[in-house]
Amino acid sequence: MGRKQNRSSLGRIQKATRAHQRKFTTTLQDIARQSEPGEWQTEIIEHPPSVPCGDEYNAxxxxxxxxxxxxxxxxxxxxxxxxxxxxxxxxxLGFEHYADYVGYSQTNGLSGHTADLDFLFNDDKENYND
Structure with a gap:
């Protein structure tokens, strides 16, 4: 005999909430890893002045x-x-903090953040056109 599925609304909401909490902690871990900025390295090499040659020097x-x-x-x-x-x-792209970038992306619907709602619908498929 198969395992009985929980058909109550309350059980589904609790399951979705637990999934959301797991996803939220992994999202925070991703933000913590990504938020370490890289370095812009600039090296300045000074060369001695060049002396004009030929006609330039005479002029x-x-x-x-x-x-x-x-x-x-x-x-x-x-x-x-x-x-x-x-x-x-x-x-x-010009953002000083990774959290600013994530907020901008979510506000404008960019960067594929639609996967955050997948836990509600138990949709783990990657192809949504089926």
Missing amino acids: LQEILTTTSGVFWKPRKRKEYIIDSSQLKPWQI
Whole structure:
């Protein structure tokens, strides 16, 4: 003889509530894991100033000698190396905290958060077109 299913509404609601509590704790664990931000790594390399060569140098010297109050101050050339491979996807989109990203996604119906209601309907299938 098979196991008798609980057909009362109260039993189904209690079962859904227990499932929701399990899902809620796993969601909090996921948020805790995802909320650790990555690092934006920037490296600045300074190179010595380059001296103009040939005609550029002659023109510069002519301007400096003929005009009073004009001087040439060579500047160091800076090279910026930016590594964003450590950033999380929610940081790339401009959010400071993962919770802000999740809230924005749920508010606007993005990111597939519709699976949160599956525990109510006991629907574990991935294909809903059947």
